[in-house]
Amino acid sequence: xxxxxxxxxxxxxxxxxxxxxxxxxxxxxxxxxxxxxxxxxxxxxxxxxxxxxxxxxxxxxxxxxxxxxxxxxxxxxxxxxxxxxxxxxxxxxxxxxxxxxxxxxxxxxxxxxxxxxxxxxxxxxxxxxxxxxxxxxxxxxxxxxxxxxxxxxxxxxxxxxxxxxxxxxxxxxxxxxxxxxxxxxxxxxxxxxxxxxxxxxxxxx
Numbered sequence: 746x747x748x749x750x751x752x753x754x755x756x757x758x759x760x761x762x763x764x765x766x767x768x769x770x771x772x773x774x775x776x777x778x779x780x781x782x783x784x785x786x787x788x789x790x791x792x793x794x795x796x797x798x799x800x801x802x803x804x805x806x807x808x809x810x811x812x813x814x815x816x817x818x819x820x821x822x823x824x825x826x827x828x829x830x831x832x833x834x835x836x837x838x839x840x841x842x843x844x845x846x847x848x849x850x851x852x853x854x855x856x857x858x859x860x861x862x863x864x865x866x867x868x869x870x871x872x873x874x875x876x877x878x879x880x881x882x883x884x885x886x887x888x889x890x891x892x893x894x895x896x897x898x899x900x901x902x903x904x905x906x907x908x909x910x911x912x913x914x915x916x917x918x919x920x921x922x923x924x925x926x927x928x929x930x931x932x933x934x935x936x937x938x939x940x941x942x943x944x945x946x947x948x949x950x
Contacts, residue, residue, distance in 0.1 A: 750898055751792075752815030758793045759819075763930060767941065768795035770928035771854050771883045774943045775800055778879050784849040787873065789839060789866075790856025794820040796883075797852065798829065804850065806831040812838050839869050849878040855941075857884045858902040864913050871917035877950040880919065882910065883927065883943045892932070892939050907942050919946040 759765060775796070784804040788797040791809035793816055801807050809832055811817050817834045824832050837844060840862055851870045860866050870880050885892060885904035893900050907924040914922050924944040931938050 748813040748815070751811075751813035755793065755813065755815035755819045758816070759795065765795060767928050767930060768799065768854070771941070771943060772796045772799035774883075774925070774927045775852065775881045776803060778850070778881065778945065780804055780850070785847075785875075786850035786852065787846070787848045788852040788854070789870070790853055790859070791820060791834075792816045792854075794823055794832070796854045797832065798823065798827075800852075801829060801832055804831070806833070808833055808835055808846065808848070810835045810837050810839070812836065840865055844869075844873065846873065847875045848873055849875050851878070851880045853881070854883040855885075857882060858904060859899050861901040863902060863905070863910075867910065867913050868917055871914065871919060871948070874919075874948045876948055878948050880914065880946045880948075881943060882945075883941060886926075886940045886942055888939055891935055891937060892930075904939075907944050910944055911946075914944075914946045919948055922946040 780803040782805055785806055786804050787808045789810050791797050791811050794809055797807050797809050809820055814836060817836055821834055851874055857863050887904040887906050890903045911922045924942045926940050927943045928941045929938050
């Protein structure tokens with residue numbers, strides 16, 4: 746996946762209040778899971794850390810993974826400035842590179858629609874999940890392709906039907922699978938609204 750677009754946008758990524766508001770809604774919803782200070786978490790597609798930083802006080806440590814060095818650079822600046830000792834960054838493509846660390850919690854926020862093999866990534870998440878651990882996936886409900894600009898690159902899915910994602914996670918042996926609408930993004934340029942879901946699942950103990 747090309748990271749050029751995200752590298753260029755990284756320095757101004759947090760400048761859009763819409764993104765900050767969405768991240769807050771998602772992190773608040775994730776915080777309702779049974780998070781503990783013993784949890785080792787991973788966030789894939791962490792970007793500048795808007796979601797991961799918000800939940801980091803409730804867990805032991807977080808591995809923040811992204812394929813964009815620009816995004817990770819911004820996050821690393823935050824980690825340094827805010828002395829966030831329990832967050833480490835890693836540049837990695839989980840579908841193309843070796844990764845063996847197991848986690849109690851795996852997050853993926855507004856990233857899945859950028860992944861061509863979304864099913865494969867969910868299967869990888871299930872592999873890295875410890876017994877009793879949680880997956881939390883936030884993304885757009887299926888939309889008509891108008892959410893992103895016409896010239897946007899790296900968009901492989903126009904949102905998702907959560908029921909289809911549930912079927913994938915169920916086939917991976919996960920249970921307690923559910924979803925809820927956590928936010929609706931209103932876009933002034935086309936006067937449209939786009940709901941966002943949080944899908945959660947647990948690996949049997």
